[in-house]
Amino acid sequence: MPGTQTRKQVEQPRWGRRGTAGASIAARLVFDDVCHAYGDALSVDGVSLDVRPGEVLCLLGRSGCGKTTLLRVAAGLEPVLSGTVSMDGRIVSAATLLEPPERRGIGLMFQDYALFPHMTILANVMFGLKSLDRTEAARAARAALARVGLEAYASDYPHALSGGEQQRVALARAIVPRPAILLMDEPFSGLDKRLRDVVRDETLAVLKETGATAIVVTHDPEEAMRMADRIALMRGGRLVQVGTPADLYSAPADLFVARFFAEMNEIEGDVAAGAVATPLGAMPAPGLADGTAAVVCVRLQGLKLGAPGAGSPGRVLRRRFLGEVTLFEVAVEGLERPLQARVRDDVAFAAGDEVAITVDARDVLVFAKD
Numbered sequence: 413m414p415g416t417q418t419r420k421q422v423e424q425p426r427w428g429r430r431g432t433a434g435a436s437i438a439a440r441l442v443f444d445d446v447c448h449a450y451g452d453a454l455s456v457d458g459v460s461l462d463v464r465p466g467e468v469l470c471l472l473g474r475s476g477c478g479k480t481t482l483l484r485v486a487a488g489l490e491p492v493l494s495g496t497v498s499m500d501g502r503i504v505s506a507a508t509l510l511e512p513p514e515r516r517g518i519g520l521m522f523q524d525y526a527l528f529p530h531m532t533i534l535a536n537v538m539f540g541l542k543s544l545d546r547t548e549a550a551r552a553a554r555a556a557l558a559r560v561g562l563e564a565y566a567s568d569y570p571h572a573l574s575g576g577e578q579q580r581v582a583l584a585r586a587i588v589p590r591p592a593i594l595l596m597d598e599p600f601s602g603l604d605k606r607l608r609d610v611v612r613d614e615t616l617a618v619l620k621e622t623g624a625t626a627i628v629v630t631h632d633p634e635e636a637m638r639m640a641d642r643i644a645l646m647r648g649g650r651l652v653q654v655g656t657p658a659d660l661y662s663a664p665a666d667l668f669v670a671r672f673f674a675e676m677n678e679i680e681g682d683v684a685a686g687a688v689a690t691p692l693g694a695m696p697a698p699g700l701a702d703g704t705a706a707v708v709c710v711r712l713q714g715l716k717l718g719a720p721g722a723g724s725p726g727r728v729l730r731r732r733f734l735g736e737v738t739l740f741e742v743a744v745e746g747l748e749r750p751l752q753a754r755v756r757d758d759v760a761f762a763a764g765d766e767v768a769i770t771v772d773a774r775d776v777l778v779f780a781k782d
């Protein structure tokens with residue numbers, strides 16, 4: 413019954429017209445050998461990173477690796493222990509310097525929206541515009557609300573809006589002062605998957621329209637790949653690799669990075685004559701000296717199954733239909749664990765069938781063992 417639906421159940425209002433978000437003048441943000449500690453424990457350990465004007469950089473990593481802390485350092489919410497942070501060449505953080513957040517020209521957006529519950533949506537968006545007169549501030553705030561499609565809710569209070577809508581208000585509030593740099597901490601993690609995809613895509617469009625430099629913290633590699641011009645992957649307070657999504661996926665710096673971006677079959681062996689001998693054939697190990705203990709990684713989609721004969725022999729243990737692909741588990745003599753293969757084509761093999769396995773060389777990566 414439409415009349416009894418709450419605001420949360422009805423369809424989300426459409427986003428505003430693309431190209432109507434106000435433009436910012438983007439800044440360059442440079443971290444130079446930044447360290448930060450909570451008490452004695454280093455949480456950011458020697459991070460150097462040059463975020464270019466107008467780029468969307470995703471800070472990616474597991475829980476506790478220091479992403480939020482690095483973002484808070486950029487915002488001026490945490491001091492550095494050593495090293496510097498600079499914006500367009502101006503040092504804003506150093507061991508003896510901490511320029512406050514409100515003087516940095518940044519916009520902030522957090523996972524929990526952080527809207528003021530006792531203020532209307534319009535007042536929330538106007539909050540960061542204290543330097544403008546009220547008429548100007550209201551006009552700018554309404555324009556930002558229109559861009560996120562929520563102008564009609566200007567007089568409502570945050571509790572009347574769904575999570576996705578509140579996040580849109582938070583975006584409007586973050587962009588309305590036209591910040592040179594936008595810092596976003598897990599901005600979509602409170603949203604369910606379907607909604608998250610839409611809000612993420614629209615947010616990225618808004619970011620690109622404003623032209624602001626953006627750092628987006630996420631623990632989700634797929635989200636980082638969808639949004640980022642470049643990804644900075646962190647582990648234990650350090651940067652592990654910085655590059656485009658294609659760089660990190662195709663040429664991961666080490667086993668940790670490779671595992672982060674794709675599920676892998678891993679086969680251990682020693683390098684001999686420039687290759688690792690495996691039951692699937694010899695895998696070239698460029699850059700690794702003979703005698704190195706190595707791990708051959710084969711992405712799950714890199715294994716093809718065919719009729720016995722042309723390829724390495726195996727026996728299907730299990731098949732699971734996953735929709736777009738079917739996941740096979742295949743036992744191969746000489747391997748302790750069965751191989752996993754994600755197969756797109758509708759292959760007719762069933763548990764117990766003998767198959768031949770071939771490997772797509774583009775899905776093979778060889779690393780020194782950790």
Ligand SMILES: Nc1ncnc2c1ncn2[C@@H]1O[C@H](COP(=O)(O)OP(=O)(O)OP(=O)(O)O)[C@@H](O)[C@H]1O
Pocket residue numbers: 450455473474475476477478479480481482631
């Ligand atoms: N206020 C604090 N006091 C003490 N230690 C803290 C504090 N905040 C974070 N830490 C610790 O610092 C390290 C880095 O935390 P941080 O929140 O930056 O990581 P993160 O990668 O953002 O993790 P998450 O995704 O879980 O937020 C962790 O070991 C964490 O336990």
